[in-house]
Amino acid sequence: MNGAIGVFDSGFGGLTVVSEIFKQLPDEEIVYFGDTAHLPYGTKSRDTITRFSLRIMEFLKKQGVKVIVVACNSASSHAIDALRGRAVIPVVDVINPGARAALRLTKNKKVGIIGTTATIRSKSYEKAISKLDSEIKIFTKSCPLFAPLVEEGWIDKQVTLLIAKEYLGPLKDEKVDTLVLGCTHYPLLKKIITRVMGVNVKLVDSAEETAVEVRRVLNEKNLLRKGGGETVKHKYFVSDDPEKFVSLGRNFIEKEIRNIEKVEL
Numbered sequence: 001m002n003g004a005i006g007v008f009d010s011g012f013g014g015l016t017v018v019s020e021i022f023k024q025l026p027d028e029e030i031v032y033f034g035d036t037a038h039l040p041y042g043t044k045s046r047d048t049i050t051r052f053s054l055r056i057m058e059f060l061k062k063q064g065v066k067v068i069v070v071a072c073n074s075a076s077s078h079a080i081d082a083l084r085g086r087a088v089i090p091v092v093d094v095i096n097p098g099a100r101a102a103l104r105l106t107k108n109k110k111v112g113i114i115g116t117t118a119t120i121r122s123k124s125y126e127k128a129i130s131k132l133d134s135e136i137k138i139f140t141k142s143c144p145l146f147a148p149l150v151e152e153g154w155i156d157k158q159v160t161l162l163i164a165k166e167y168l169g170p171l172k173d174e175k176v177d178t179l180v181l182g183c184t185h186y187p188l189l190k191k192i193i194t195r196v197m198g199v200n201v202k203l204v205d206s207a208e209e210t211a212v213e214v215r216r217v218l219n220e221k222n223l224l225r226k227g228g229g230e231t232v233k234h235k236y237f238v239s240d241d242p243e244k245f246v247s248l249g250r251n252f253i254e255k256e257i258r259n260i261e262k263v264e265l
């Protein structure tokens with residue numbers, strides 16, 4: 001089916017999910033919405049995140065998308081029930097795919113979760129994991145400085161390593177063998193996180209897992225696009241400063257961002 005995949009995030013971070021969808025589903029078109037006027041979501045309340053998310057979903061529906069991917073962990077943690085309650089098309093979140101991957105990977109049943117303050121406060125990952133296996137021990141830590149560091153491009157600076165040691169030390173002490181990167185920005189910090197946690201701790205990249213889930217959902221509903229190749233066109237919308245989005249977006253995605261428009265919701 002030829003409708004696009006609608007993806008939204010508070011800003012740039014959801015491009016990590018888009019990048020994975022490009023790899024795994026190269027024939028699909030993306031309509032992306034980055035709510036850059038309201039970034040960050042990770043410090044905001046459930047009500048506010050839900051209000052913004054519902055508005056974005058209505059906008060994407062008007063663009064004729066066939067599925068909506070809530071690429072933002074904070075929005076997936078707080079707004080998913082409200083979104084699913086009002087959507088007539090499938091809505092994919094980033095929490096459940098990440099939780100399933102963590103269960104597949106853990107051997108000692110000790111799983112760490114890192115994310116924004118909003119995501120950690122919501123306990124969304126704990127709920128999703130415990131539902132699947134109540135014996136898993138879960139250790140969480142919010143890492144509010146990670147997203148701004150990534151947006152600054154400081155992914156391999158000494159200061160980032162020091163902050164990572166501070167945040168991740170308690171999870172390392174608990175000997176988690178699997179760590180869920182529960183925020184769109186954290187896949188870009190994989191190198192530093194592995195330096196702190198050690199090579200034996202498996203990292204769950206929710207972007208990768210979410211793209212797998214998008215393929216599964218589209219396949220199940222018979223919505224996969226057959227062929228596309230050169231004719232595939234993507235469209236980006238932001239609520240503020242398209243130029244900044246294009247330039248910061250380069251940290252998250254290899255493909256050049258073209259076809260971008262500012263919209264006020």
Ligand code: DGL
Nearest residue numbers: 010040041042073074184
């Ligand atoms: N996209 C957000 C998330 O995954 C991170 C950035 C923000 O706080 O808005 O939670």
